[in-house]
Amino acid sequence: MKKVLTFLCSALAAATLISTPVIAQGKPLRIEITDGVIEPLPFAAPVFIAENAAAGKYAADLTKVIVSDLTGSGLFREIPNAAHISKITNFNAPVQFADWKAINVQALIAGSISVTGDKLTIKFRLFDVFAQTPLEGLQFSASVNSWRRMSHKIADAVYSRLTGEGGYFDSRVVYISEEGPKNKRQKRLALMDYDGANVRYLTDASSIVLAPRFSPNARDIIYTSYETGSPRVFLLNVDTLQRRILGDQPSMAFAPRFSPDGSKVVMSLSENGNSDIFVIDVASGRRAQLTNSPAIETAPSFSPDGSQIVFESDRGGSQQIYVMSATGGAAKRISFGSGRYGTPVWSPRGDMIAFTKLNKGQFHIGVMRTDGSREKLLSRSFLDEGPTWAPNGRVIMFFRETAGANGAPSIYSVDVTGRNLRKVNTPTFGSDPNWSGLLE
């Protein structure tokens, strides 16, 4: 039943790429992601060569996804096909670097695809045009149904090679699809590729569902559902769609999140009006209490090494962010700016915490160091909420709800530098996004 998607991936030997290696001149081609203004790197990705007739129908779409990934990151700018002087018609023919240099292309992506039966094979190379040298060469094979994932993998390889950061395009987002008027919202659990493609609904709209989160391998999802009449945390398998209430939840439960190793889930349990943080062992269902105060304690999130938990509490009088050991005990407040702070989420890199900030009637998504220093606000609107990190810790998704009787939520992404705010297109209203890690 377990479905594992296997990619065959091999580096093309450098020797076969180019007959006379050229020594790179000057600085290597590299985008430095800093807080300053950056000029997107100009690249060209001519439509990949279809090596046989069956490959023809994939070539244009596949190339388009690669281009869309790279330009969507805000770090790359496509030099469109119409401007190209050279055409690439043979994957192994020498590249006419002068033709690409003339139109200021700095990075050139060339590729070819072939389809045999159900199998799609892609070869691609990334060239530093000004240094006249290949930077990367890979070959992938997978089922033709996975053509989008293969495109994302190529874009990840390019992004990674040119930024020095991990990629994030071959990933998924689980979110809440919303339909209907504001006082009669129909909510369904939905899954999509990070770019909004391949939307799949995992529940019907018969019960309110909230705030889904992936397991580390993205095969399971935990979420809050009113299926039993009151909020309970459910565990759902993405492939089988089988679901169950996770472990021992004696009272109202919400705000679940997996530990980095997937063996535990932290959540809030609310009893007699008091919400505290508990951890439930996924295998045994056993529960342990981590906070014990009359305050509202919720929205827990593990550090990537599993040793600490960041959460929100109003124990000091207003909603603020605290960090404690993953086994509970004393907590240290880290948010000290003006306003209220909630929904803290630890970056997968471990270096930052993303949060929602409420200040003077406005909502912000922001990031801060794990000690609370260097707070930076990335967005501002009537209602921005619920940040989630891209697998590489460079991009954040969140949702923005518009004001008024016709107000509705949409999913957005923004770079941690605060640049490149973009709406993620979903077929319905969307809220509560949660970004997976890079897919296996």
Add this chain to the structure above:
Amino acid sequence: MIMNSVIKLSTTLVCVVSLSACSGGLGGFGKKPGDVTAGGNGAITQGSLDDPTSVAYFQQTIGNRVLFAVDQSTLSPEATAVLDGQANWLNQNTQYSVTVEGHADEQGTREYNLALGARRASSAKNYLVSRGVAENRVKTLTYGKEKPLEICSTEACWSKNRRAETAINAGLGS
């Protein structure tokens, strides 16, 4: 003496609340007088407004809703007056149990609002219990900001959405 004045005050306020609840509840699309619906899972909607033992009477005349200040779960004098009425009714109509549903306005994060709704429901429940309603007759539930009553994005609507609603269930232990 103090009790008397409290009861008197509560009667006056109950009237005000019930009037506004009436106009809201009966003015709905396609509804006939006495054909009242109320929020809440498994809530019963039956009976005549003239029958003080009816669920409709509880919802419309006693008032099934109390309101809260921003980010607060403490009960205002208006709220305790309504809850006094609810407690009296429940003490007389002991065949019913209730679920108190706590709600928040949209100006908060989802999870915090769930916790806040739970606080509000519990606050109303504790008051009912303090007025003699058996604890096992009162369940609590939170909806956070998931079920707004009013949909504008101004205080006029938010003030009505920060609420605890008492829904009548079929009977004890249901």
